[in-house]
Amino acid sequence: MLLPGGRKRGDGTLTDRREHNRIDAEIHRTDTSNDPFAAAVRATRMPMIITDPYQPDNPIIFVNAAFSRLTGYSHDEIIGRNCRFLQGPETNRDDVAKIRDAIARRVTIEIDVRNHKKNGELFWNRVLISPVFDIDGNLTYFFASQFDVTIQREHLHTLSTALKDREHMLDALLRSSAEVRYRMSADWARMLQLSDGKFLADTTSETSEWVERYIPAETRQGLQAEIDRALHTQTTFHLEHQVYRADGSIGWMSSRAVPVLNDLGVVVEWYGAGSDITERKQAEAASLNRSISLEHQIADRTAELRLYGDIIQSSAAPICAFDNEYRLIAFNRAHSDEFYRIFGCRVQLGEVFPDLFPPDQAPIMRGFMARALEGEAYTVTEEFGDPNLIKPYWEVSYSPLRDEGGRIIGAFHYAKDISDRLRAEKELAQTQEALRQAQKMEAVGQLTGGLAHDFNNLLAGISGSLELMQTRMQQGRFKDVERYMAAAQGASKRAAALTHRLLAFSRRQTLDPKPTNVNRLVAGMQEMVQRTVGPAISIEVVGATGIWPTLVDPSQLENALLNLCINARDAMADGGRITVETANKWMDERSARQHDMPEGQYLALSVTDTGTGMPPEVIARVFEPFYTTKPIGEGTGLGLSMIYGFAQQSGGQVRIYSEVGQGTTVTIYLPRHHGEVEDEEASKTKAALPRSEQNETVLVVDDEPTVRMLITDILEDLGYTAIEAGDSAAGLKVLQSDVRIDLLVTDVGLPGGMNGRQMADAARIARPHLKVLFITGYAENALLGNGRLDPGMAVLTKPFAMNDMAARIRSIIESGKQQARWS
Incomplete structure (x- = not known):
């Protein structure tokens, strides 16, 4: 069982319990600044605590500053106490029981509880308590975040009270209304309730034959179409339709119903209301009869008026037509009703349509209509309506009307209320964003969990080896020191490799790109790859003739190729064949879009195996950090993620093609380099660099004392004079003095107000030929100018071998001497 900081619990023996108590005490007084999880909890602005379920009463063992600010209690007043110290008589005991039950069952719970602060102030506390398990599935500790939701709760109470008052008022209005009110089943198959015996012929409730009872046959088809639309979209039902009146005659009703969710x-049901519009419909019919000759004239003159049947017939979509003077020459019932709904007045034939809109909207509508009268057919989205009534968003389409000679005599105006659609799109976007955030948090959790597991293993090997080295040296037993030293060095190298893989995945590693012949690189690795994968697997190399060079870090490409071959080997437990192939690829626009990369010329390096292959769900996740299908202990899950990041950082891409049982092909695409490749034999010939004999001086600037000590020792071994500085301010002070400085060795990330690059640039104002070697824990490309260094500057990535550092220092200083001789 892992404790914060990577410690493990034992099996419960007396000795183990003593050790457990000692470790717990150590946790309380140990600086957790190096614990990445504790650092994350400390840094967040949300109040958070960590509790230990293995101590009596589940005490708090870690708390961040935000929790102290929320409750008013100091760090020392919180540590060691159970969370219930915030509870009081006002705390609901049922809520407390729910929390205890969740902790006992080791499950996550989110609940609002009534708590009090140190000053006695009551507040609503939204608590999210979650168990945290180690890689073996054992409970490590409980993590709890807090959030003050007092204002939200009070606001919700106020809204609830206002809603009840509004419901009472609405009920009173409905009782005094002359409208027909009804309730329908969720599928509209049954009428659950009908009130008003003056208008309709029958007021029987709970009937499944309401259509035949209340609706004339000629209206039923249109009614059913609107019901189907409302059911499908779960939006408001709205229709003007014929209905049997109480006296047996047929009248008209404007009916509207909303879904209840x-x-x-x-x-779960529909609630609706209807109004008697018989007199209005009779007046509209008379008006339409007067304009019927004009309607026929328009219908005969343009094929576009095939849509005009919708104007005359009942339609859920508002449609109208207007002439060259912007006057209405026709409209359907839906248009008249919708205009009344959003503006509170009825339209009439012959009215100038834009003048019916409010002053701020009339010019917009006139401009839209003018474009149609000029011959343009188009669709726009706009918000129209009376701010005091309703102001929905409309999708409005226009098309001109022409006579037999092609002259424009008017235009169509077709409107569609898209408010519900826009609202749904907005809600969908918000939901998708929340999902993306949740996925990000899940990825972060996987990354930190896997990273902590791997680093704790490596640190255990390093610290254990150093501890045994110290013990053996104190005992005078030097025989095993070399073995422990080798173990510590091996673990430290694996830790460095792990950070390089992480940096490769995040595209922040330091690369040393060079023009590279990939055929030559693959041929040089063939023997090593064959030894690595073993004799049961054959290696076939297919190098394309006339292969293009690429600008890439050769060592990183070798590492990527070796990782791919190892993955291929692991997929062929019973042996098989690995084919390593190079090719020149031209990506046109279509191919580049399929591969998610810019179009252009690329060098393709492919590794194909005859192994088990992968299903689509595995392929979708193979580039995720720490994702692996291998058993625990047989893979870190960083191989392919490192290759992905390396390819991306090199300006290329990586793609996987696989079928279950058919094998897998992984292809790395790297941009073509238009230039020459350095001769391999010439690059290997390097002159031996002598020790310093001219009292050269090197300034070492690093905020880590251990690093400064090691570099200083290297310099003294080479015969150089070393000057140390712990931050950029002290380093710049030396650089701006008259002291001789032949080389500046500096970390990139420095305290003191400047980073290493800024300090070097400031120093070069007075020392324009100053040689600079940057050393960095990771590639701060932005600080280093995105990898583009000025002449006389170089970079070395931590951790580095001491011999590599010595060789780099000597080569930089000696190259400076050569340039001085030729200048």
Whole structure:
């Protein structure tokens, strides 16, 4: 069982319990600044605590500053106490029981509880308590975040009270209304309730034959179409339709119903109201009869008026037509009703349509209509309506009307209320964003969990080896020191490799790109790859003739190729064949879009195996850090993620093609380099660099004392004079003095107000030929000018071998001497 900081619990023996108590005490007084999880909890602005379920009463063992600010208690007043110290008489005991039950069952719970602060102030605390398990599935500790939701709760209470008052008022209005009110089942199959015996012929409730009872046959088809639309979209039902009146005659009703949803968003019934519009419909019919000759004239003159049947017939979509003077020459019932709904007045034939809009909207509408009268057919989205009534968003389409000679005599105006659609799109976007954030947090959790596991293993090997080295040296037993030293060095190298893989995945590693012949690189690695994969697997190399060079870091490409071959080997437990192939690829626009990369010329390096292959769900995740299908202990899950990051940082891409049982092909695409490749034999010939004999001086600037000590020792071994500085301010002070400085060795990330690059640039104002060697824990490319260094500057990535550092220092200083001789 891992404790914060990587410690393990034992099996419960007396000795183990003593050790457990000692470790717990150590946790309380140990600086957790190096614990990445504790650092994350400390840095966040959300109040958070960590509790230890293995101590009596589940005490708090870690708390961040935000929690202290929320509750008013200091760090020392919180540590060691159970969370219930925030509870009081006002805390609901049922809520407390729920929390205890969740902790006992080791499950996550989110709940609002009534708590009090140190000053006695009551507040609503939204608590999220979650168990944290180690890689073996054992409980490590409980993590709890807090959030003050007092204002939200009070606001919700106020809204609830206002809603009840509004419901009472609405009920009173409905009781005094002359409208017909009704309730329908969720599928509209049954009428659940009908009130008003003066208008309709029958007021019987709970009937499944309401259509035949209330609706004339000629209206039923249009009614059913609107019902189907409302059911499908779960939006408002709205229709003007014929209905049997109480006296047996047929009248007209304007009917509107809204869906009633439960907490899960499921429609449970429909609530509606209807108004008698018989007199209005009779007046409109008379008006339409007067304009029927004009309607026929328009219908005969343009094929576009095939849509005009929708104007005359009942339609859920508002449609109208207007002439060259912007006057209405026709409109359907939906248009008249919608205009009344959003503006509170009825339209009439012959009215100038734009003048019916409010002053701020009339010019917009006139401009739209003018474009149609000029012959343009188009669609726009706009918000129209009376701010005091309703102001929905409309999708409005226009098309001109022409006579037999092609002259424009008017235009169509077709409107569609898209408010619900826009609202749904906005809600969908918000949901998608929340999902993306949740996925990000899940990825961060996987990354930190896997990183902590791997680093704790490596640190255990390093610290254990150093401890045994110290013990053996104190005992005078030097025989095993070399073995422990080799173990510590091996673990440290694996830790360095792990950080390089992480940096490769995040595209922040330091690369040393060079023009590279990939055929030559693959041929040089063939023997090593064959030894690595073993004799049961054959290696076939297919190098394309006339292969293009590419600008890439050769060592990183070799590492990527070796990783791919190892993955291929692991997929062929019973042996098989690995084919390493190079090719020149031209990516046109279509191919580049399929591969998610810019179009152009690329060098392709492919590794194909005859192994088990991968299903699509595995292929979708193979580039995720720490994702692996191998058993625990047989893979870190960083191989392919490192290759992905390396390819991206090199300006290329990596793609996988695989079928279950058919094998896998992984292809790295690297941009073509238009230039020459350095001769391999010439690059290997390097002159031996002598020790310093001219009292050269090197300034070492690093905020880590151990690093400064090691570099200073290297310099003294080479015969150089070393000057040390712990931050950029002290380093710049030396550089701006008259002291001789032949080389500046500096970390990139420095305290003191400047980073290493800024300090070097400032120093070069007075010392324009100053040689600079940057050393960095990771590639701060932005600080280093995105990898583009000025002449006389170089970079070396931590951790580095001491011999590599010595060779780099000597080569930089000696190259400076050569340039001085030729200048």
